[in-house]
Amino acid sequence: MKEKIKIFLDTDLLEKYLLGSTTTEESLRVERYIAMYPEVREAYNELQENLEIFAKMHALKTPQGLKEQILFRIRQEKRSRSKFYRFAVAASIAALIFAGATYFFYNQNKSLQEENLIVNSKIQDLENDMKIQLEDIRNQYIVLNNPNTRRFTVNGNKKAQELKAVAYVNPVKKLSYINVSNLPQLPEDKCFQMWAEVNGEMVNLGIIKQFDDKEKLLALPYADNAVSYITIEPQGGNETPTVQNIVANIKF
Numbered sequence: 001m002k003e004k005i006k007i008f009l010d011t012d013l014l015e016k017y018l019l020g021s022t023t024t025e026e027s028l029r030v031e032r033y034i035a036m037y038p039e040v041r042e043a044y045n046e047l048q049e050n051l052e053i054f055a056k057m058h059a060l061k062t063p064q065g066l067k068e069q070i071l072f073r074i075r076q077e078k079r080s081r082s083k084f085y086r087f088a089v090a091a092s093i094a095a096l097i098f099a100g101a102t103y104f105f106y107n108q109n110k111s112l113q114e115e116n117l118i119v120n121s122k123i124q125d126l127e128n129d130m131k132i133q134l135e136d137i138r139n140q141y142i143v144l145n146n147p148n149t150r151r152f153t154v155n156g157n158k159k160a161q162e163l164k165a166v167a168y169v170n171p172v173k174k175l176s177y178i179n180v181s182n183l184p185q186l187p188e189d190k191c192f193q194m195w196a197e198v199n200g201e202m203v204n205l206g207i208i209k210q211f212d213d214k215e216k217l218l219a220l221p222y223a224d225n226a227v228s229y230i231t232i233e234p235q236g237g238n239e240t241p242t243v244q245n246i247v248a249n250i251k252f
Contacts, residue, residue: 005033005037005039005040008033008040009039009040009043010147012142012146012172012173013026013029013030014030014040014043014044014047015047015141015142015145015146017030017044018044018047018048018051019051019138030044047145050141050145051141054137054140054141069119073115073116073119076112077112077116136219139173139175139177139219140177140217142170142173142175143168143170143173143175143176143177143217144168146170146172146173148170148171148172148173149168149169149170150168150169150170150171151166151167151168152166152167152168152169152250152251153165153166154166154167154178154248154250155248156184156230156247156248157246157247157248159232159245159247160183160184160192160230160232160247160248161184162182162183162184163180163182163183163184163192163230163247163248164180164181164182165178165179165180165181165182165230165248165250166178166179166181167179167220167228167250168217169222171224174222175222176219176220176221176222176226177217177218177219177220178194178217178218178220178228178250179216179217179218180208180218183208183209186232188235189234189235190232190233190234190235191207191208191232191233191234191235191236191237192207192208192209192230192231192232192233192247193205193206193207193208193230193231193232193233193237193238193241194206194207194208194218194228194229194230195228195229195230195231195241196220196221196223196226196227196228196229197226197227197228197229198221198223198226199223202240202241203221204237204239205218205220205221205228206237207233207236207237208230220250225251226251227249227250227251228249228250229241229246229248229249229250230246230247230248230250231243231245231246231247232245232247233245
């Protein structure tokens with residue numbers, strides 16, 4: 001019986017159940033194990049508490065003033081449409097006299113509709129960004145709490161001895177992240193840049209900055225036997241890595 005419980009806990013069904021991504025059959029199995037086995041129930045409660053803490057730490061705030069901007073835009077639209085309808089009625093009585101005014105307000109309404117499309121597009125982009133960030137937070141939670149995750153300590157070479165980082169790799173979920181906890185000081189015209197070798201090609205992962213949040217994780221492309229590098233490049237970054245300026249190798 002103990003072996004059966006251990007096998008169940010080694011799966012990610014509890015995590016999937018908490019995140020609402022289990023099938024109906026998987027959900028029934030999880031609920032049955034939680035009800036029957038105290039060890040599973042205890043693990044479930046612990047995961048639930050960890051997820052709540054993690055979610056609170058990384059809660060996303062709505063951009064300041066977004067609600068007011070949307071309400072202001074709606075009020076503008078209502079006022080403009082009201083004006084348009086009043087002038088349309090007047091134009092129907094004296095079409096020749098008010099033809100110019102009708103045409104003017106038609107253009108105004110068309111312009112307002114175009115602006116509304118832009119506002120709606122920006123709101124949609126914001127929603128998509130929030131979905132991506134929530135998915136990233138979910139993946140970070142899995143990587144940090146899954147027993148299959150492997151941890152690699154990364155140290156800089158002689159060119160950057162103070163560089164300290166930790167890489168987290170989960171071959172089951174095919175996820176990998178890195179936490180750069182310390183970066184040495186560089187001249188103002190230099191910066192650190194990260195790269196990953198994917199399918200034989202070097203992929204630019206962007207410039208690394210000294211984060212105020214020491215727990216911040218950066219996503220890495222996952223691949224079997226992957227290799228990532230940190231180099232010193234000119235300020236603003238480079239299109240290709242400067243091989244002689246490699247300061248750290250990260251092999252999974």
